[in-house]
Amino acid sequence: MLAVLPALLLLLLLGSRSACGVFQKLYCSFSDSCECDFKPGIRDLEWDLYKNVFGQHLAQNLVAEEVSRFLLNKSPDRPLVLSFHGSSGTGKTLVSTMLGNHLYGSAMSSPFVHQFVPTLHFPSAERVPQYQVSLSEPRLQNRHQNRSGFLNTTLLVLKLCCSGWQEELKSWVKGNLTACARSVFIFDEMEKMPAGLIDVLEPFLGPSHVVFRTNYRKAIYVFISTAGQEAIHRLVLENRLAGRDRDEIKPSDLQDVVQQSVYSNKTSGLYLSSIVQQNLITRFVPFLPLTRTHVERCVRAQLCQRGSCNRDDVVEAVGGDMTYDPAEGHYFSTTGCKAVAAKISFFL
Structure with missing residues (x-):
């Protein structure tokens, strides 16, 4: 590192953009202070939620509040973990995309926003023990890197699906955290996730685990699921039949109901999950049925x-x-x- 500094400083003085990029990569590899391409726009996120998400006052408020609170904390003690629940078409994926857009400006095209789909990444429920082993043995530090130095998602997916290298998945998460502490991980269709699999990420979600060369506590995780929709639907229907406005429904009316429903639902990826038991999910965010x-x-x-x-x-x-x-x-x-x-x- 010290040997290349004089040359880099000379190039910087000459105004070389490429030198700036090289210097940043070298600095980031030795520091957990880098924010990658992180460009949070909290006010823009709030406006987008208000303008383009319909019938979801709880989700609008909870997401805006939790993201704002998390980003204002320069040294969080744990990552932000949001779990979106509700029936199909209520805006769960839309809100997760907005989150990516207003944190990185490009959502799913950003190398720091990562989406997981269980039917693609974890297709065989009977292989949960193998997946769990794979999620606990990091081995991707210097493999499958693209030109930008970040782990290549496409290559990993091909190896997971075609070569049976499932043991590298948790290492892939760790590798992306090492590349960018502000990584965003979106786990879609959690109701199709084999029960127990997601628990292998528990060390990343609590305050005690340490990932080499990164402050993993700055990451954001989003779980998306239809699990819990029956409980949400039932409460909203009861509210309507009682003649109350849906905007009167408070987060506290559904927080425990959704948590218990998801935890006890055998078709939920969070069924009997230690992540739920250990209270590692910051917020369960209910998405109400639409009129x-x-x-x-x-x-x-x-x-x-x-x-x-x-x-x-x-x-x-x-x-x-x-x-x-x-x-x-x-x-x-x-x-x-x-x-x-x-x-x-x-x-x-």
């Missing part, structure tokens, strides 16, 4: 993106063509806003 009004707001927003804001006929047609339950009241869309884009194309 026809919310669906039509989704339709209107997507029409505006296509330059057809004034097509009230399409808004009405799509809203009326969706399926709602329960049968007695038809209050909530069974697919949320998920089918909106396809139906707009049909009616437009």
Whole structure:
């Protein structure tokens, strides 16, 4: 390191951009102070949540508050772990994408935002013991690195799926944390995650584990699941039948209900999870079922993106063509806003 400093300093004085990049990489490899391409825009995130997420006052407030609180803490004692729960089409994936956009400006295209899909990465439930071994033996420090020096996700996925090198997965997480302490990990479709598998990440989520050359406590983890949707749906329906406005539902009304439902659900990736037992999840974030009004707001927003804001006929047609339950009241869309884009194309 010391041997190359004179040359780097000379190049820096001459204004070489490439030298700046090389110097930054060298510095980051010896320091946990680097923030990668981290460009958090909390106010922009809050506005995006308010403007483009419909019917989710709890998720809007909880995500904005927890992310803001976490980022204001320059030395957090543990990572931020958010667990999103709710039925299909209610905005869970949308909010996770917004999070990536307003932390790195490019969401899933950023080398520091990583998405995991169980059916792709962990396809065989019966191989959980093998996966757990693989998630505890780090061996990727100098392997599968791309030109930017960051672990190549595509190569890893190919090796996991095609070569059976599942033992390198936890090492992949550790390697990305070493490359960037501010890494964001999104675990999608947690209801399809083999129960017990996610617990091997427990050392990364608590305050005691140390990852070489990085402050892993600055990372953000997001779990996305439909587990717990029945409990959420039941409470929202009871609230409506009692004549109360859905905006009166408070986080405390659902926090323990969702946590217990997810923990005791055998089809949940968090079933009997030590991560839940040890209270390592910062917040369980409930996403409420959407009414026809919310669906039509989704339709209107997507029409505006296509330059057809004034097509009230399409808004009405799509809203009326969706399926709602329960049968007695038809209050909530069974697919949320998920089918909106396809139906707009049909009616437009």
